[in-house]
Amino acid sequence: MASVTLTGVHKKYPDGFHAVRGVDLEIADGELVVLVGPSGCGKSTTLRMIAGLEEVSAGEIRIGDRLVNEVEPGDRDIAMVFQNYALYPHMTVRQNMAFGLKMRRTPKPQIAERVATAAAMLGIEALLDRRPRELSGGQRQRVALGRAIVRDPAAFLFDEPLSNLDAKLRGETRTEIAALHHRLDATMIYVTHDQVEAMTLGQRLVLMNHGIVQQVGPPMEVYTRPANRFVATFVGSPAMNLVEGRIERGRFHAPQIGAGWDVGAREEGPAVLGVRPEDLMPAGGSAPVFATGQLTVVERLGHETLAHYRLGSTDTVCIARLPADGGGPPPETAPLTIRPAGLHLFAGDAAAVRLN
Known part of the structure; x- marks a missing residue:
């Protein structure tokens, strides 16, 4: 695993829209940090810049000691979990989980071992030979998690992964992600607009609004000592x-x-x-x-x-x-x-x- 550091990061689009404004953030090795805020606040754009899916307009992003501004997404040693699962419909669960390793020419015995370990960790061993259309939404999200786990990346990035699940499944999967972090001691950056997810998952919260970081701190510190009116009214229900x-x-x-x-x-x-x-x-x-x-x-x-x-x-x-x-x-x-x-x-x- 590795730390992730953002220094003076901006994202400005050609039409002049300034989506992210001067984000400075240090995420420690093994830390679970949640970026939270309303729709359009810049949290997903920030995550996508870390992943390399969006170019940085200004500033620096480092994963570990390596500057990754110009590094292709596939070479950043990160694994991303999306809200729409992004599974290949014609592949089985086993093939979906193994695909990234296969593309990196990982030896077959090692692929089989990693897939089996991740499947056992997530309780989806019985699903390995099914295809995505045969799975429920919660099962598909577990497969997406498993595909990320087998990569053993420097950092996990989660882009609102529970948005498509019902309330009960959201609660169950949220608990699984927290347990997964504890088990893997992994660096995780999690984006959500749901304050319950943010408060229960994050070791630290990064509150964003209009592309600007409003407050960074442990969940209860943010709740009990909000930095401004936006934080005070956004956190808490x-x-x-x-x-x-x-x-x-x-x-x-x-x-x-x-x-x-x-x-x-x-x-x-x-x-x-x-x-x-x-x-x-x-x-x-x-x-x-x-x-x-x-x-x-x-x-x-x-x-x-x-x-x-x-x-x-x-x-x-x-x-x-x-x-x-x-x-x-x-x-x-x-x-x-x-x-x-x-x-x-x-x-x-x-x-x-x-x-x-």
């Missing part, structure tokens, strides 16, 4: 609640929250207060009141309840994540409070401060 207002004399003021909320010695001016749904709750006892909420929607999800509250007399709605066994239905009208460790302030769209 439901998204972080945001209330726009101003800071004046150490208090955050907004029409939705009446008397304001103490934020300490902060620079005065426009600001946005953010709070995760799990940190917003009906106030009890002597807890300070953030705002009065009018219940509009209740979502019962079995393990939890999501209560939607309209704040004051405004149209602003915030969501509170409550335990399912909270002792009855959420109150129709309730004073709401915020868990202090869950309070965030955003100035403009660039700065974020967690107040705890």
Whole structure:
């Protein structure tokens, strides 16, 4: 396996569209990094530049110590898994998995051994003599994984590989990929727009938007300390609640929250207060009141309840994540409070401060 390093990488197309803007990223040998962001953010383009399927407009890409900007895709020692499986329909599973090794003139006994090992690892030994049309979507994705594994590459690249699977299969295959990484100790770069995949798979997340890296860090660091409003609202389901207002004399003021909320010695001016749904709750006892909420929607999800509250007399709605066994239905009208460790302030769209 090998590290992957991107230095000042740009991708600009002839029509002037600037898809990737100055990406700097170091992926350690054996690390599983997830590139995540909305459609069109540049994550797949970045992956394709690493693979050599897209030319780099500026900057450098290294796999290990080798500069690969001008190296052909087939010579980069990488294996790529696509969302559409890309299996040869006229070949059996065994032949599909062996094809890349055969093209590299790997000895037949070694091919047979690698295919058998990968098939056992993925639990598809019984499928080796079938053709892709005889397989389910989940089985086809396992074959695509097996074809990558037998290569024993310097790095694995995954381009939204679970997009075509149903929810149950996505969960199962996601678990298999995590176990596969643990077993192989392989360098893996995984692209997805699904934040659940990103949070559960990645050792580090790379959040992208408009071709720019917004934040890099371990999943829980990104979740608990988002760098800006984009990260705060993209990571987390439901998204972080945001209330726009101003800071004046150490208090955050907004029409939705009446008397304001103490934020300490902060620079005065426009600001946005953010709070995760799990940190917003009906106030009890002597807890300070953030705002009065009018219940509009209740979502019962079995393990939890999501209560939607309209704040004051405004149209602003915030969501509170409550335990399912909270002792009855959420109150129709309730004073709401915020868990202090869950309070965030955003100035403009660039700065974020967690107040705890």
